[in-house]
Amino acid sequence: KKLPEKTKKIIFVKFAAVGDIVLLIPTLNLFKKKFPDAEIDFLCTNINSGIIKTIPFLDNVIVCKVYDFIKNPFYFLNFVKMLRKKQYDLLIDAEQWARIDAIISFFIKKKFSIGFKTKKQFRHYNYSVSVDHSRYNHESENFLNLLKPLGIVAQESDKIPEFYLTDDDIEFAEKYWEEKGLKNQKIICFQPGCGTGSFAREWKEENYAALGRKILEYDPGIRFFVMGTENDFEKCQKIVYGIGKNSENLAGKFSMGKDLAIIRKTELLVCSNTGILHMAAAIGIKTIGLHGPNNPKQWGAYSEKAEVILSDIFCSPCLYLGHEYGCITPVCMPRIKVEDVYLKVREILDKG
Structure with missing residues (x-):
């Protein structure tokens, strides 16, 4: 797949955890800087939704109750149906290991997708482009590498995490x-x-x-x-x-x-x-x-x-x-x- 000419609607996906989101914030900041007019949604769980809701420039925070999938399969079907009402230009799955994010991402309508290729996790086949996840990088830098397929290369000043206190x-x-x-x-x-x-x-x-x-x-x-x-x-x-x-x-x-x-x-x-x-x-x-x-x-x-x-x-x-x-x-x-x-x-x- 080719990158869409215009990136107006994007969804980030990350189901865990709190520390990961702090380290992901520089990636979100840099993306917003490069695409200031883009509508950004974030698909998360109740594990990390608290911190994600503090990020001021996100347009929609969608909370997935993963454990309810087991209790009630109809919840899964209804949740996927709700997600598929939107057409995204770009999906970025920031999960490194768990496969549930990749499964949910599969059902989301998108023109282009980016995610990690992590050794022995076999989740990267789901994406238009995969980015190697390295155990030798700081995790903040791994997250920033997800933007490289978009031609966005982080500078040192872009790597500093933030937390948004009200x-x-x-x-x-x-x-x-x-x-x-x-x-x-x-x-x-x-x-x-x-x-x-x-x-x-x-x-x-x-x-x-x-x-x-x-x-x-x-x-x-x-x-x-x-x-x-x-x-x-x-x-x-x-x-x-x-x-x-x-x-x-x-x-x-x-x-x-x-x-x-x-x-x-x-x-x-x-x-x-x-x-x-x-x-x-x-x-x-x-x-x-x-x-x-x-x-x-x-x-x-x-x-x-x-x-x-x-x-x-x-x-x-x-x-x-x-x-x-x-x-x-x-x-x-x-x-x-x-x-x-x-x-x-x-x-x-x-x-x-």
């Missing part, structure tokens, strides 16, 4: 600081959770608690916000109890945007490789990313303010497709020592 979220954080009397307070954020099925990437609660106590020995005035979703509340509470003082459990209390607005006003964030790491980096916060199964060269926070601590075990990192962990019982994250993270925190705080 005025309401920023105002909320300002009021929160005022009500809590946090002016001139040094605050460090911890986020222990990595989402469903990603426990192998998590650093244990007792490690965060020990890190907090050690930081308090260095500076008794420092405070801690322990962040996460509602599902993380109990593990966050263990950390708060373990630190003993100057710490607050904010897990599940606020929206994602409000959490980010709060993090934006703190000194730094310590967490594993998860969506919040990329969002915090995108709003310019100093981060310490703890990496075991994930390769920071591919999945690290894309920021000059990002610090990396990588497990020292020989088999780390092991992930490429995101699920092929090299062991049943995770051994890489426990190898990350509290002392090493503490020294990195000290280094950041001392630099100011």
Whole structure:
């Protein structure tokens, strides 16, 4: 197929996950810059719809309830029927591995399509043009390569991720600081959770608690916000109890945007490789990313303010497709020592 002469209607497809969307935003920005008058739709799931809906220049966000396909086959048929009412000039499938995106993309009416060719996934036959996915590129750069068939080559300045905080979220954080009397307070954020099925990437609660106590020995005035979703509340509470003082459990209390607005006003964030790491980096916060199964060269926070601590075990990192962990019982994250993270925190705080 040939590229359409005019690109007026486009649909991006990506069913997961939050961190991926942060790293995809530079691609969306660059596309919009090159095609300012194009109508851009985004097909996603409830996993990542929250962050996608914050992107201001998208015209339509279409949420696919994938699990409902299993419960009710008629939902699938009706969903496909709804998608086929539109004729797109271009479809870009930004999913790297999962095949469900490719299956849904097959049914969408489009003149031209672009997607990844990932080794042993056999999903690239669905597209007019496929782009090689490389485990040796940063994922943000892999996403930008999807635009090369359109003659769009990213410059270094195009690669920086963004996160779109609303005025309401920023105002909320300002009021929160005022009500809590946090002016001139040094605050460090911890986020222990990595989402469903990603426990192998998590650093244990007792490690965060020990890190907090050690930081308090260095500076008794420092405070801690322990962040996460509602599902993380109990593990966050263990950390708060373990630190003993100057710490607050904010897990599940606020929206994602409000959490980010709060993090934006703190000194730094310590967490594993998860969506919040990329969002915090995108709003310019100093981060310490703890990496075991994930390769920071591919999945690290894309920021000059990002610090990396990588497990020292020989088999780390092991992930490429995101699920092929090299062991049943995770051994890489426990190898990350509290002392090493503490020294990195000290280094950041001392630099100011």
